[in-house]
């Protein structure tokens with residue numbers, strides 16, 4: 538069985554002010570964590586608690602915002618030296634930004650150099666093979682270079698993820714090709730995130746997909762569409778029973 542568990546939905550400031558973890562997810566294969574998706578501020582603690590210390594070596598990175606990569610330097614720095622190497626996956630340009638900026642301090646210690654971390658940019662700029670799955674990347678509509686993906690088991694789409702993105706129909710159509718889609722929303726629309734209202738309107742037209750909304754703030758918004766719900770830390774969703 539293949540599942541995805543939410544390890545946090547906050548923004549960087551959420552962790553600073555309240556201790557609540559910012560953004561990350563983990564893919565589990567028969568209960569075993571196999572792929573971490575983003576590693577925002579506070580996620581190390583959340584992952585250690587929710588995954589009982591069984592941290593995955595494979596990590597997909599959508600973009601270099603602190604709420605998505607803030608804990609990555611510590612995740613790497615505290616990685617046991619006798620364990621297998623950490624493998625970082627993502628779009629080539631995103632990995633370059635992460636390496637040169639977020640991990641600059643570790644580079645100077647040699648920790649983020651190839652001896653501690655394997656870098657795995659997407660082939661052809663778009664495709665990643667990891668944990669027996671295929672990720673087909675697409676560029677999100679965000680204020681910082683960011684890539685979401687559709688995850689495939691062989692040729693079957695099982696998960697669509699916008700990563701941080703404002704509402705753009707083409708992106709939402711892409712993630713809705715999978716039976717489960719995770720999108721990022723807020724109360725009000727902006728250049729960086731979709732609004733709950735935009736998401737609700739779209740989901741009504743896509744009843745075959747179950748939508749989960751990662752949200753940075755608690756909201757009183759109630760979705761009219763029956764196939765959409767807010768995503769909270771700890772929530773686990775089944776992606777594939779046949780796996």
Ligand SMILES: [Zn+2]
Nearest residue numbers: 602679681701
């Ligand atoms: Zn962002």
Ligand SMILES: [Zn+2]
Nearest residue numbers: 560602604701
């Ligand atoms: Zn974010």
